[in-house]
Amino acid sequence: MRVRRDSYALILLPGALAFLAVVVxxxxxxxxxxxxxxxxxxxxxxxxxxxxxELLHDSExxxxxxxxxxxxxxxxxxxxxxxxxxxxxxxxxxxKHFGTRIAAVLRACFYLPxxxxxxxxxxxxxxxxAPDNGSLNALLKAVGLGSWQQDWLGDPxxxxxxxxxxxVWVQIGFPLVVxxxxxxxxxxxxxxxxxxxxxxxxxxxxHVTLPQIRPEVYVVxxxxxxxxLKVFGAVYVLTKGGPGGATDVPSYFSFTTFFEKTQVGYGSxxxxxxxxxxxALATIGLKLQNRAEAV
Numbered sequence: 145m146r147v148r149r150d151s152y153a154l155i156l157l158p159g160a161l162a163f164l165a166v167v168v169x170x171x172x173x174x175x176x177x178x179x180x181x182x183x184x185x186x187x188x189x190x191x192x193x194x195x196x197x198e199l200l201h202d203s204e205x206x207x208x209x210x211x212x213x214x215x216x217x218x219x220x221x222x223x224x225x226x227x228x229x230x231x232x233x234x235x236x237x238x239x240k241h242f243g244t245r246i247a248a249v250l251r252a253c254f255y256l257p258x259x260x261x262x263x264x265x266x267x268x269x270x271x272x273x274a275p276d277n278g279s280l281n282a283l284l285k286a287v288g289l290g291s292w293q294q295d296w297l298g299d300p301x302x303x304x305x306x307x308x309x310x311x312v313w314v315q316i317g318f319p320l321v322v323x324x325x326x327x328x329x330x331x332x333x334x335x336x337x338x339x340x341x342x343x344x345x346x347x348x349x350x351h352v353t354l355p356q357i358r359p360e361v362y363v364v365x366x367x368x369x370x371x372x373l374k375v376f377g378a379v380y381v382l383t384k385g386g387p388g389g390a391t392d393v394p395s396y397f398s399f400t401t402f403f404e405k406t407q408v409g410y411g412s413x414x415x416x417x418x419x420x421x422x423x424a425l426a427t428i429g430l431k432l433q434n435r436a437e438a439v
Contacts, residue, residue, distance in 0.1 A: 171419065178413035183406045195413035205414060207389060208397040211304060215375050215393060218308035219315045220368035224361065226312075227319025230254065232349045234320075235327045236335065251324060255317030262314075266381025269310050273297050297383055300390040307382055307391050314378065315371070319364045326360035327353065359433055366429025370422050394418045 178195055180188035199205055239247040257265060272279045275295040284292045296306040334356070338348045354361075376395040379385060385392035385400065394414060402411030 171416075174412045175416050177409055178416045180409040182408045184408045188409065191409065195410050196417070198410065199413055199417065204389065204392070205394065205397060208392040208394050211391060211393050212373055212375075214304055214308055215311065215372040216369055218311040219372035219375065220365055222312050223315040223319050223368060224364050226316055227323055227364065228354070228361070229349075230316075231320050231323035231327060232345075232353050235324055236348065236353070237345060251320060254320050257314045258317040260314075262377035263381055265314060266310075266378055270297065270382055273306060298387055300387050303383055303387060303390045307378060310382065311372075311375070311378055315368060318368065322360050322364050323357060326357035330356045362429055362433040366426060366433070369425055369429070373418065373422055373425070 177188065179190060179192055181191045181194070182188035234247045234250055238250065273296040275281065275293075275298060278296075280296065281293040284290060294302055297303050330353070334352050335348055338352050343351070374395050375393060376399065379391055379393055379396050380399075383391040385396045395418065398411045398414040398418065401407050401414060405411075
């Protein structure tokens with residue numbers, strides 16, 4: 145037994161060293177820089193909690209954090225709800241009436257945005273949403289809805305909701321795949337018993353599907369919420385936080401503070417706070433998941 149445990153330790157050692165070098169050490173270095181005033185050159189000047197005190201009164205940071213709440217809706221709440229309904233429909237209706245192959249093809253189509261590079265998807269959507277020659281405005285004009293044409297990414301009142309719509313499209317495939325995998329472990333006799341009792345699709349969804357895949361729901365909500373809080377690529381490609389900061393989020397705000405304003409200490413403090421929030425949410429999500437699995 146001692147030999148086997150030693151062999152397990154040797155197998156885990158490379159991964160542990162990589163995690164230490166890539167995650168732990170940079171996080172500790174970033175946290176230390178957050179207590180300094182530094183422009184990226186020369187010697188850092190120790191300022192203690194000054195950056196964090198400034199952060200508490202920084203209206204731009206709190207505005208970016210409010211935008212993150214919209215991103216949580218777009219990347220966690222809406223995709224989870226739609227993913228649940230779509231997964232149940234594909235598994236419980238499409239798969240039974242049209243065959244599992246059709247259901248698998250539709251599942252792959254929904255998941256396709258997840259495997260597309262963010263830069264590629266963002267550039268394509270910027271073409272679609274362009275105000276002058278974009279496909280969306282051209283389509284609206286072609287069907288007689290020219291009055292609905294908008295500067296989708298350039299209007300401060302619309303830009304955030306437009307980015308949210310793109311992120312729903314990007315994210316919906318992940319919950320769908322996870323929920324369909326969860327449905328595969330549900331005892332089919334539960335659905336058969338519900339059908340014999342006269343339960344329709346919606347009642348089977350509420351009383352059989354949802355209780356059985358509760359652990360998967362917590363996994364998806366936790367994972368997608370974390371992804372929403374640290375979203376960067378889509379904002380960078382589509383709007384660069386604009387117009388006028390209307391789509392700024394903490395990760396992009398930290399990036400611009402760090403690299404464009406060269407306020408390295410302050411940017412590090414922002415990213416440290418964001419990391420702590422994400423770790424806290426991940427811990428809560430894991431506890432909820434364990435509780436759901438224990439029921």
